[in-house]
Amino acid sequence: MYELMIILGVLCPALAAGIIGLWNSRHAGAVALGLGFIAGFIVIKGVPPVIPTEASQWLPIAAVLFLLLEISGVFKGAGSVKQWLLRTLLLLIIYVVMLLPAFQYDWEPLGGLLRVAAAVVLTLLFWAGIQRDMKQQELRPALLRLWLVAVGGSLLLVFAGSVVLAQLAGAMAAAVAALLIVVWWRGYTAMAASIPAVFTVLFGGLFVIAWYFAELPVLTAGLLAVAPMAGRLIPASLEQHWPESRRQAIRVLLLLIPIAVSLYIGVISTPSFDEYY
Numbered sequence: 001m002y003e004l005m006i007i008l009g010v011l012c013p014a015l016a017a018g019i020i021g022l023w024n025s026r027h028a029g030a031v032a033l034g035l036g037f038i039a040g041f042i043v044i045k046g047v048p049p050v051i052p053t054e055a056s057q058w059l060p061i062a063a064v065l066f067l068l069l070e071i072s073g074v075f076k077g078a079g080s081v082k083q084w085l086l087r088t089l090l091l092l093i094i095y096v097v098m099l100l101p102a103f104q105y106d107w108e109p110l111g112g113l114l115r116v117a118a119a120v121v122l123t124l125l126f127w128a129g130i131q132r133d134m135k136q137q138e139l140r141p142a143l144l145r146l147w148l149v150a151v152g153g154s155l156l157l158v159f160a161g162s163v164v165l166a167q168l169a170g171a172m173a174a175a176v177a178a179l180l181i182v183v184w185w186r187g188y189t190a191m192a193a194s195i196p197a198v199f200t201v202l203f204g205g206l207f208v209i210a211w212y213f214a215e216l217p218v219l220t221a222g223l224l225a226v227a228p229m230a231g232r233l234i235p236a237s238l239e240q241h242w243p244e245s246r247r248q249a250i251r252v253l254l255l256l257i258p259i260a261v262s263l264y265i266g267v268i269s270t271p272s273f274d275e276y277y
Contacts, residue, residue: 005043013040013171018178027071029191030198033175034067037202040171044164055098055209059202062094066201075197087127091120094201095208102212119211122225123204129228130196139189141248143180145231145255146199150176152259153203153224159266160216165206172203217269223262231255
């Protein structure tokens with residue numbers, strides 16, 4: 001039965017995202033990732049209550065909120081100063097709500113806000129890296145790199161001691177994989193700009209939850225946050241002289257370095273099996 005739930009937790013978000021991805025629209029990526037994640041969440045954790053009673057139950061709400069904001073054009077473009085300030089405020093509110101138990105039982109208000117602010121900064125770096133990578137003319141390799149980030153994050157959450165959060169990250173990876181297949185098959189690229197916002201809030205939320213409720217080393221989260229940026233370290237003036245295959249291969253290699261280091265740290269920091277949940 002457990003094996004069946006794992007399979008459905010991957011298959012359902014992949015099917016939902018793949019079907020929605022066939023809608024050749026600018027918003028298809030955001031809708032596919034948001035609804036794909038919610039489908040996976042329902043399979044893995046059940047239908048969330050109207051009023052969440054645990055941190056992860058806020059994630060479907062965050063998915064719907066960011067999906068609606070993306071469709072309304074709030075996150076359109078590279079992002080002005082006002083847009084990034086709005087993104088910062090939204091992430092700060094979402095993370096504080098998710099971590100209310102920490103504020104109630106463990107953290108002083110100021111210390112807690114500083115911790116959350118640090119998480120928001122890492123999330124914004126992650127968001128900026130993904131946004132820079134999601135170009136229409138290079139959507140297929142960009143989605144491949146995003147899938148590698150999602151898979152790496154899922155493994156990292158296993159090592160952090162949370163199988164449930166790892167499954168939810170796996171649902172994200174399955175949704176991204178489905179979009180990658182659709183883009184490779186049909187050549188759709190209009191969805192590129194809508195992907196970063198929804199992916200960031202869900203993936204970032206998973207790691208913020210793992211940071212407090214699981215055994216996630218902060219350094220591993222930081223390395224994963226800068227991984228999308230690492231894939232773009234080579235100056236464009238140098239890359240333009242390389243063939244496309246070499247350019248994309250080096251970007252993948254640079255992306256994998258921080259992911260591999262984070263996984264190594266995660267492995268050597270793995271809690272005992274009786275601490276998994």
